[in-house]
Amino acid sequence: MPKIVFLATDVALYGLVVAIAFYVWHALSTPTLRQTWRSVLHDAVAMSAAVVLLAFLAVAMLDSLHFRSLLPPAQGAAADAAPAYSTRTLSVLDWLLEKPREAREKSYSVPLGTHGFAKESMIVDGTSIRDYPRLQFGGAHLKDTDAEWARDVVVRSVTGLAGGAAGAALLWLLVATLRARGRTGVRASLVAIWHRNTEVPWRAMLWTATVLVLFAGWVAALWPVYHVFGTDQTGNDVLFQAMKSIRTAVVIGSLATLATLPFAIVFGILAGYYKGRVDDVIQYLYTTLSSIPSVLLIAAFVLMIQVFVDKNPQMFETALQRADVRLFLLSAILGLTGWAALARLLRAETLKLSELDYVQAARAFGVSSANIMRRHILPNVTHIVLIVAVLDFSGLVLYEAVLSYVGVGVDPTTNSFGTMINSARNEMSRDPVVWWTLAAAFAFMVALVLSMQFFASAVNEAFDPRARAFRVRRPKASPRASGHPAPAAVAASD
């Protein structure tokens, strides 16, 4: 039985998922919220983005279950000796991807490559020659790479894609069956999905899922024997690094946003509700914080953490724990330094709300201030919190890369998009160019950030009527002449 390890960020991430589940339950049981979310649910772009996000989240969650495997008992150890655990902490994702994780080459190799990237001296048939060495793992099953490689890759790709297609077909059938729920036939349900006659845009979601599944199938077929995205300078599989980076990005994006909430909500509402002195103090507080350039403020805090971690090495059992504490604290710092904007919005909204009749009435009935804030003001500002939280996520993921470049980001041993891009910086100036690290980081990062952007803008439009007026509509059958006022703009002026 392996020893399960709870890292700080694991607990936080799972806590967050529970909180989201709780919110979903709450939204389902509140008619107004259900109505608002319905507009997100019916938005094809947002829901397709949600599919991608769910896939990323699934990878992040798999990567957040850590354990230390049980070592076989030592020779001659007593039968009742305490079990010994491996010093390496692994996640479920590491365990699932054991092959590419362990398949370390010497140095760079191109995607799907069979040979090293740089020539090496080696001895063949007694004579010393310089040539590209065979990789230890990439394409190791091939005897004659020149003759077999192309065929092998094609065969494996086709098999993988076929497997993916089969999986996707199953997915379509599964959704159709679940949607039919025995009331209509599966066939009718499929036809409805295909003709977009469903309230939830299943067709768009299923197409997105199909692309993902096809990609997964292709990777699954090739990854066991090749480095799909090549290897980096120390010979580590780049695709594996990209997969590991997903968790870091998700942790930073979500936990940092989460960390801003307590400060922003408490201070924003207090300032708006009490006005006067309290307002002055809180405004002073956040103006002071936001007057410090954020990179410097974060750098200052991170340097402090570094000193603390260096001074107390005994607090962390494994290197992973140390790296994880840094990631956790970095998120906390991003929260601590980033709450000013949200607090400002909440203060303004509370100022408005606290003058409304129902709050006055509550006050007249003698409801205590704490209760008014909790029961009457907080629920009416949650939409702002939600909008800002989803909008901030992508910005934070991008910010992590910058911070890692500055040297105040995650621990150098933690895989992140920032560290990947950093190493890519020197690789691009090599000749021939090592482009795959950058390409992999780019593809994964853009997929994550872009889908979050699309999802966030749908949430924003659902909860903020003003934003709905600026929404971009895809012109239907006949595009309007541009001379006419946009219907959106007219709606805004009314």
Next chain:
Amino acid sequence: MINYILRRIGYGVLILIGVNLFTFMLFFTVNTPDDMARMNIGGKRVTQDAIDKWKVERGYDKPLFWNAGEDGVRKLTKTIFVERSAQLFAFNFGASDSGRDIGYELKRRVGPSIALAIPTFILGIFVVIVFSLLLVFFRNTYLEFWGVTLAVFLLSISSLFYIIVGQFFFSKLLKLVPISGFAGGADLVVFLALPILIGIASRLGGEALFYRTMFLEEIGKDYVRTARSKGLSETVVLFRHVLRNAMLPILTSTVAVLPLLFLGALIMESFFGIPGLGSYTIDAINSQDFAIVRSMVFVGSVLYIVGLILTDISYTIADPRIRLA
């Protein structure tokens, strides 16, 4: 008006005091100078002697707030707080931990920073306005749809990608401009062309979307309807009436950023080897030179506060209806 500005300046000073105390706490009480010394000298086995020597050389050996060993006023002034922190108010930055005069460095480096930041800023505003006005002009057509999609896509790319790919493409493949470096005179253009271009491109997506909503908001107003009903063409309405009115909020919102341009573009400068304040800051963070970081924090907040005050003033100039009391 004068009264108001004076009050705002007073408030600014108050904030600066807060920033100063805050950074002092962060750098000297949360972590002691001993920790800094250990980190700076490096390694775990640093002797106490080496630490003491390091501290004496940099003046960190004095007490924090109260020097009982001195007499008179010197009890107060011969302390780390006064010498290293309060002195910042006189823009007396002292020496960095590596022993060089920070004030001199700041003066030397502000020029290159501005040479990069100002053109990026002005050209950037121009490009963004043109792009977002075109989006508004072609609203409800496929051009707008794809334009906005492109903007969201640009927004989703890390600024580091723009730099790395830009350097690779323009400097390495096309060999149009040098990869990095800096020189005065006519060469300046060659060295700054790429950073400026990339600086604009990396900001384009987000700002164009923001300006687009500003223009759309403006376009729903009554005077636009009147202008249209007079029979003015859409081009005239957009580029003469809407642009002029939407420029006011845009310009007043950019005033706040103006002073911060002095700080330079952190990433851009260090990638392109421009010896400005941004690269100075990054170098300081990397070499863990706390004295420089503290000075830059202070300079940064001074500039931010100047920006706040300028914004308030620009409101009254832009819109006479706003009276400041």
